[in-house]
Amino acid sequence: MESSAVTSEIRDKRAALTDNTLNQFKELRNRFLSFKKEKYLQNIEHYQSLSQNQAPKFMVIACADSRVCPTSILGFEPGEAFVVRNVANLVPPHENGPSETNAALEFAVNSLEVQNILVVGHSCCGGIKALMSFQDEIHSNSSSFIKNWVIVGKTAKLKTKAAASNLDFDQQCRQCEKESINSSLLNLLSYPWIEERVKNGLLSIHGGYYDFIDCTFEKWTLDYEGSSSKADGSCSIGNREFWS
Template sequence: MAQSILGSSPVCKPEFPRSSASTSSVSGSKLNVSDIDRTQLGFLNSSKTNLPLRLKALSEGVGLVQETKETTPKFISKPDDTFSEMRNRFLSFKKHKYLENLECYKELAEAQAPKFLVISCADSRVCPSYILGFQPGEAFIVRNIANFVPPFENGPCETNAALEFSVNDLQVENILVTGHSCCGGIRALMSMDDEEKSSSFIKNWVKVGKAAKSTTKTIASNLTFDQQCKHCEKESINNSLLNLLTYPWIEKRVSKGLLSLHGGYYDFVECTYEKWTLDYQKKSQKQEIGGYAIKNREFWS
């Protein structure tokens, strides 16, 4: 099996049952992540001898057709446990959340007025609503690989379409770009050649973070590759915050104090969360490391 370009694997057991597991180890504060998680698709392969081909081989000559085995999916006869569990969770949600808060959900059916736009990684281990406790109607959430925000000049994409809607129509008051530890997208960015031409969707997407990679290579050149990746995970968040300011409607609302830009970093190995706010300085940004300033930094542990 080819290695995933994202290069990440789970280090904790997911809530849904799985048919295989990967292992990882923690040495001090350094995490060694295995190459790839080999998941299965809900069926088992079994091999059986193909008798007609064997007979054909005997009749046409030794070595012409070797013994051939065909693999046939052996479907599980009992109901899919994954969706049975999902069904139970949905019905539990309906009984204990939806029906007990029916008026709230009726109001949400009419309109939404979230205070937050959250831009998070698509990684299955870092669901922002689960981690930060957002309830329905509180946050408009966009998820993509490595929680990148492309600059305005890159042109239209799903992420900036969501930016336009949430800022101009929903008028959110806060944008939170939240990254995480062991990010496969950042690892892919740090591993690739900057001049590489590729048809890979992933490689072409993570190029959005090239500025963060360049800063990391300059500042953290003496660190190990894993340490550089962790540095870039945080640096790319700030790079995305600066990219947000390239959107005219975002810069306008930030300059008027109607919108605040925040960064967050979730370390799911240690279960800690860092939060900070971009200190906006119109046309003369205060120069700190990387050309930006931050304020209101907090560390939750």
């Protein structure tokens, strides 16, 4: 049985949490009302049209990291981008079966008919650090949800280890952050309905890397024909740009 001192301590913690939560939601309320006044009511026709239909040109797959909000760093307005976020911005291959990420892909590509898919990675990614830290043998029956998810990036990890074994751990993680983006771009082509639209010139696939330490952004585009012709399964890219 809990002592009265422990019970009192727990009660105090719960009260403090309640107070903090109330203050946090008060701030969210103020932000919402500010949004309504300064954006929604100033562009009410646009927002009302969005209530009837959406036709985004982009699908963005980004990391769940709180420091990496694609709508903020790339300036997307409501209706411009269909966004899904997960740990380490990974795209599982078609053979892995259903996930919330490929469900979003199916809707964005087949129903919304987006013209671009952009996979955005970033610096100091905790998901990639976890991937690089785990033992090479990660079993699907692991009790860790994180391990079972980041194994999607195992190919990128192996390529990084092979190419950058002479680098320290942090440098390897940085290289894997970019390598995993290219791995996800190739995984996108494992979905027949994505490859078909890319092949027919209806859809483009892009990678992006946001470095929030110095606020720079790299962007590149998957070269479908070049990637398809590579026997080693590597990613051929073009149209690389560096924004700073």
